[in-house]
Amino acid sequence: MKRIYVVSLLIALFTTGCQSMRQEVEPAGLSQVAKKLVIIGFISPQDTVLAVKVNITRPIADANYTTNYGTVANAKVVLETGNRSVQLTYNSKNDYYQVDAKKFPVRAGETYQLTAQTPDGLKASGSCTIPQPAVLQKVRLDSVGDATNQKQYFVRYYWQDVSAMTNYYQTVGIFTYAKSCPTCKSEAGAKPKPETTPVVFESLGQAGTLLSDQANNGRVLESCRGFLNQSSTALPVSDKITFPNLYDRAFVRATLLNVDEAYYKYHQALELQKKSDGNPFAEPVLLPNTITGGLGCFAGFNQSTVTATFK
Structure with missing residues (x-):
C-alpha cells in the first residue's frame, strides 16, 4: 500500500507541474500583445535601387494570422538626411519599397533616417551612418x-x-x-x-x-x-x-x-x-534590433x- 501511495503522490505532483507549465507558456494575455512593424533595409552609395522591406508581426494565438501578418503594402515609407527626403513606393512584384538611387544619392559620412507609418497608426523608424569605403x-x-x-x-x-x-x-x-x-x-x-x-x-x-x-x-x-x-x-x-x-x-x-x-x-x-x-x-x-517602435535592422x-x- 505504501508503494501505491508513493506512486499516486508522484502522479499528482507531475500533473500539477504540467498544469503550472501550461499556464506559464499560454497566458491569456499573449494574444493581446500589440502588433509591430518589422523593417529590414541596407543602403550604400553603390546601390542602383534603394529598397526596404516592411512587414508586420503576428501576435501569438491570433486566429486571423493570414490577414494580420505579412508584407505591409500601404505604408508611407520616407528616407531623409539633412534637408533632403524622398518617399519610397511599393513594388508589388518584389514586395518591398523602393526608389531609384539617382533620385536620392547615398553619400559616405551622412546619417540617414528611415520612417515607416501605416494608415492605422503603426510607426517605426531607424537610422544609420554610411561608412567610408575601404580600398x-x-x-x-x-x-x-x-x-x-x-x-x-x-x-x-x-x-x-x-x-x-x-x-x-x-x-x-x-x-x-x-x-x-x-x-x-x-x-x-x-x-x-x-x-x-x-x-x-x-x-x-x-x-x-x-x-x-x-x-x-x-x-x-x-x-x-x-x-x-x-x-x-x-x-x-x-x-x-x-x-x-x-x-x-x-x-x-x-x-x-x-x-x-x-x-x-x-x-x-x-x-x-x-x-x-x-x-x-x-x-x-536573438537577432539584434535597431528599429525604434518596431523590430528589424536598418544599416x-x-x-x-x-x-x-x-x-
Whole structure:
C-alpha cells in the first residue's frame, strides 16, 4: 500500500507541474500583445535601387494570422538626411519599397533616417551612418590539399584598415570561368561558355564573410579563404594539375564591404543561426534590433570592387 501511495503522490505532483507549465507558456494575455512593424533595409552609395522591406508581426494565438501578418503594402515609407527626403513606393512584384538611387544619392559620412507609418497608426523608424569605403588592395590565388588528397583553389583579399576607429567588414565575390578545352582550338568557333558561381568564404568549415579590426586596428587585414567553385577545383593533388590547366579563362569580381556596427551584428547573428540550424541543443540566437517602435535592422555600408584575372 505504501508503494501505491508513493506512486499516486508522484502522479499528482507531475500533473500539477504540467498544469503550472501550461499556464506559464499560454497566458491569456499573449494574444493581446500589440502588433509591430518589422523593417529590414541596407543602403550604400553603390546601390542602383534603394529598397526596404516592411512587414508586420503576428501576435501569438491570433486566429486571423493570414490577414494580420505579412508584407505591409500601404505604408508611407520616407528616407531623409539633412534637408533632403524622398518617399519610397511599393513594388508589388518584389514586395518591398523602393526608389531609384539617382533620385536620392547615398553619400559616405551622412546619417540617414528611415520612417515607416501605416494608415492605422503603426510607426517605426531607424537610422544609420554610411561608412567610408575601404580600398581592396590585393586578391591572391592559392590552393590547399585536404585530408582526402584533393586540391582546392581559393582566394584571399587584402586591404589596409583605417586606424583610430573600430571597423567592420564583409567579403563577397563572384568567380567567372570557362573550363579548359584542348580541342576547342581546332574547332572553328568552338569555345567553352563562361559560368559563374559565388566565392565561398570559410573559416574552419564555417561561413566566414564577416570580419572586424579588433586587435588589428590600423594594420593590413586579410579575409578568410574564399573557395572557388569547389565542385570543379576539388581534384587529385598533382604537379601536373595546375590552375591554368583547369580553365581557359578565369577571374574573380572581388568586393569588400565596409559596414556599420548594426549591419555587422545583424548578419553575424544570421550566420550563428545557420550554424545552429537543426541542432536541438544549440543556444537560441536573438537577432539584434535597431528599429525604434518596431523590430528589424536598418544599416549602411560602403563597398569597393576589383576584378582579379587569373588567366
